[in-house]
Amino acid sequence: MAAKKKPAAKKSPVKKAAAPKAKTAVAKAKKAPARKVKGPSDKVLKEMHLKMVRIRRFEESAGKMMEDGKIPGALHLYVGQEAVAAGVMQHLSNQDWITSTHRGHGHLVAKGGEFKPMFAELFGRATGYCKGKGGSMHISSMDLGMLGANGIVGGGPPIAMGAAFSNKFRKNKNVSVAFFGDGASNEGSVHEAANMAALYKLPCIFVCENNGYGEYTSQARHQAIVDVADRAAGYGMPGVICDGMDVMAVYEAAGEAIERARNGGGPTLLECKTYRYYDHVGVRGMGLNYRTDEEIEAWKKKDAIEGFEKRLMQLGVMTQKQIEAVHTTVAKDVEEAIEYANESPYPGPETLLENVYNEKGA
Amino acid sequence: MSEAAKPQARELPYVMAINEGIREVLREQQDAFIAGEDVAVAGSVYGYCTGLLDEFGPDRVVDTPISEKGIMGLGVGASATGCRPIIDLMFMDFIGECMDEVANQMAKMRFMFGGKATLPVTVLTMGGAGGSLAAQHSQSLEAWLAHLPGMKVCMPSDAYDAKGMIISACRDDNPVFVVLNKASLAMTMEVPEGPYEVPLGEACVRRQGTNLTIVAFGRMVHEAMAAADKLKDLGIDAEVIDARSVQPFDTATVVNSIKKTHRALVIHEAVKFGGIGGEITAQIQEEAFDYLDAPVMRVAAPFSPVPFSPALEQVYIPNAESIIAKVKETLEL
Ligand SMILES: Cc1ncc(C[n+]2csc(CCOP(=O)(O)OP(=O)(O)O)c2C)c(N)n1
Numbered sequence A: 001m002a003a004k005k006k007p008a009a010k011k012s013p014v015k016k017a018a019a020p021k022a023k024t025a026v027a028k029a030k031k032a033p034a035r036k037v038k039g040p041s042d043k044v045l046k047e048m049h050l051k052m053v054r055i056r057r058f059e060e061s062a063g064k065m066m067e068d069g070k071i072p073g074a075l076h077l078y079v080g081q082e083a084v085a086a087g088v089m090q091h092l093s094n095q096d097w098i099t100s101t102h103r104g105h106g107h108l109v110a111k112g113g114e115f116k117p118m119f120a121e122l123f124g125r126a127t128g129y130c131k132g133k134g135g136s137m138h139i140s141s142m143d144l145g146m147l148g149a150n151g152i153v154g155g156g157p158p159i160a161m162g163a164a165f166s167n168k169f170r171k172n173k174n175v176s177v178a179f180f181g182d183g184a185s186n187e188g189s190v191h192e193a194a195n196m197a198a199l200y201k202l203p204c205i206f207v208c209e210n211n212g213y214g215e216y217t218s219q220a221r222h223q224a225i226v227d228v229a230d231r232a233a234g235y236g237m238p239g240v241i242c243d244g245m246d247v248m249a250v251y252e253a254a255g256e257a258i259e260r261a262r263n264g265g266g267p268t269l270l271e272c273k274t275y276r277y278y279d280h281v282g283v284r285g286m287g288l289n290y291r292t293d294e295e296i297e298a299w300k301k302k303d304a305i306e307g308f309e310k311r312l313m314q315l316g317v318m319t320q321k322q323i324e325a326v327h328t329t330v331a332k333d334v335e336e337a338i339e340y341a342n343e344s345p346y347p348g349p350e351t352l353l354e355n356v357y358n359e360k361g362a
Numbered sequence B: 001m002s003e004a005a006k007p008q009a010r011e012l013p014y015v016m017a018i019n020e021g022i023r024e025v026l027r028e029q030q031d032a033f034i035a036g037e038d039v040a041v042a043g044s045v046y047g048y049c050t051g052l053l054d055e056f057g058p059d060r061v062v063d064t065p066i067s068e069k070g071i072m073g074l075g076v077g078a079s080a081t082g083c084r085p086i087i088d089l090m091f092m093d094f095i096g097e098c099m100d101e102v103a104n105q106m107a108k109m110r111f112m113f114g115g116k117a118t119l120p121v122t123v124l125t126m127g128g129a130g131g132s133l134a135a136q137h138s139q140s141l142e143a144w145l146a147h148l149p150g151m152k153v154c155m156p157s158d159a160y161d162a163k164g165m166i167i168s169a170c171r172d173d174n175p176v177f178v179v180l181n182k183a184s185l186a187m188t189m190e191v192p193e194g195p196y197e198v199p200l201g202e203a204c205v206r207r208q209g210t211n212l213t214i215v216a217f218g219r220m221v222h223e224a225m226a227a228a229d230k231l232k233d234l235g236i237d238a239e240v241i242d243a244r245s246v247q248p249f250d251t252a253t254v255v256n257s258i259k260k261t262h263r264a265l266v267i268h269e270a271v272k273f274g275g276i277g278g279e280i281t282a283q284i285q286e287e288a289f290d291y292l293d294a295p296v297m298r299v300a301a302p303f304s305p306v307p308f309s310p311a312l313e314q315v316y317i318p319n320a321e322s323i324i325a326k327v328k329e330t331l332e333l
């Protein structure tokens, strides 16, 4: 199948939320294939908003905690990219799998991750999602269908492909989603996973979060193409591009791909154009001059949360007060979770040799 | 600490000694270049490539995509055909991404081709735990590499050796892995200006002693030295050998020491089971059994992946205390 592309920053889906029926007709008229995804309800819009606010507040606080010395190791923050996680995860249940990246907190939060065990994990405490053994780069929750952040760039896609194989093998309707970056798109592992997913027609969605950089190297300096989605044609799957700063655009594009996968239509490569506000690691990073303040500010003008909140108010889905209430509640959740993490015990030395093998299954 | 005369020596951190080593090589070898992720514009995530792009230009200081298999293959192909590549593998753990190029191509090509291919390629990589970087950014996998006939592997423990061993590795006409340690980056010592070699395959006696021989690898040399200082207060005089090279390994220096001390302890940061310490222990009993008054002991990491939590990582990494405890056991104190 040939790659098909959508222009970035597609505006129609957002408007659709105001008057779903009328706008569905418009969308249908504009596009060749009939839309399969229904216009999102107010409930969905509010949930996506909540997801994004939860990610942002979690990450902002995690950044502060790291700077205060509370969080050891490497911390890759997701601030700026919230719309991608929220828009994709809105279509997934706990039975659907995702694989994440080194920049994984946002994916876990959007998948239903709770702040307390998340902060506890980042603090290296026994009450964390991974009992303090994994930390930020390996945070995971099997119960939520989150197969881990990953310290290995390109580590996730083959695993997601395997999970999709498992879904197909066990004949359920669940899908798996592999999140990966523009930088990761140059790893052989990604190509091998994509080829196999297309070959076996697996229910696997490859979501490339193209934030323009792999560490300190711009996309133009790490690959000769502009759109990672172009590669879809080479794998034999549809390639779709969407505005990763627009949660509605992500929601719509991901919805189509996920529905196709659930119905046996095989994988999709979905590229979301987005941006990370903070540095590669931590908040300020190493102070390298690899991108300009103007560029950062230009992207911030398209901020996923601010823009969406204006929409929600215009559409009458939420009032200013309600939006503020969401922020207040989430801020309180963060505070409580940090307190919880702070008071949680460190894992005892005896736990070091636990979980290396499954002792029960032996 | 080191054997060479050092008229122009000045204090330099390990990280800048690495930088000078690479710089000297790029100056003296016109066929040499360095390639890796974020080595050029960013100057490497550790900072040891700072200034190289300015001095040598983008043809010789090359930023690559995140494609370790490609990067390592670049090193194999370019070295076999007339270049002297320096390949930078940001974290040793990422070797999984390119192990075929390392194990099946780089290490074996010369042998498979009946000696008709020469691969003067040096790989710089960073091992070691200690910064809560967890299971995929903290490993010490030198034993994987030392197990490959055709591959040389060294582990400079300090700044002087880092510079000298990088130069030796790049002058060597074989594939050489220089395994650096991220916990040593800020450690300073006197380092001479200009080029000098620290030979591959030669261990170094860091401290003379009579009661037992401690053989340590990489950063563990410093823990062994700290342990030896404390042991002195207990009346135990330990000899500390910095192995420096893993492959080839300098068995003779170790055996000579044991002839004097009659006891040995091998220390590395890698997991004990299957670690290089097992090989060294076996060599000692093969070649110095008659001189031993006690079983050869080992201090190494327990059999688990490197944990994230500082509380666990502290317990995980061997240190002066765990070395002292094992010394007491060896001496039956
Ligand atoms: C196999 C491997 N190579 C290199 C790295 C070091 N590294 C960590 S994140 C990163 C950049 C990844 O870029 P991208 O995939 O675009 O994700 P982003 O950081 O932009 O979210 C690199 C090179 C790694 N962790 N794993």
Ligand SMILES: [Mg+2]
Residues within 6 Å of the ligand: A181, A182, A183, A209, A210, A211, A212, A213, A214, A215
């Ligand atoms: Mg990126």
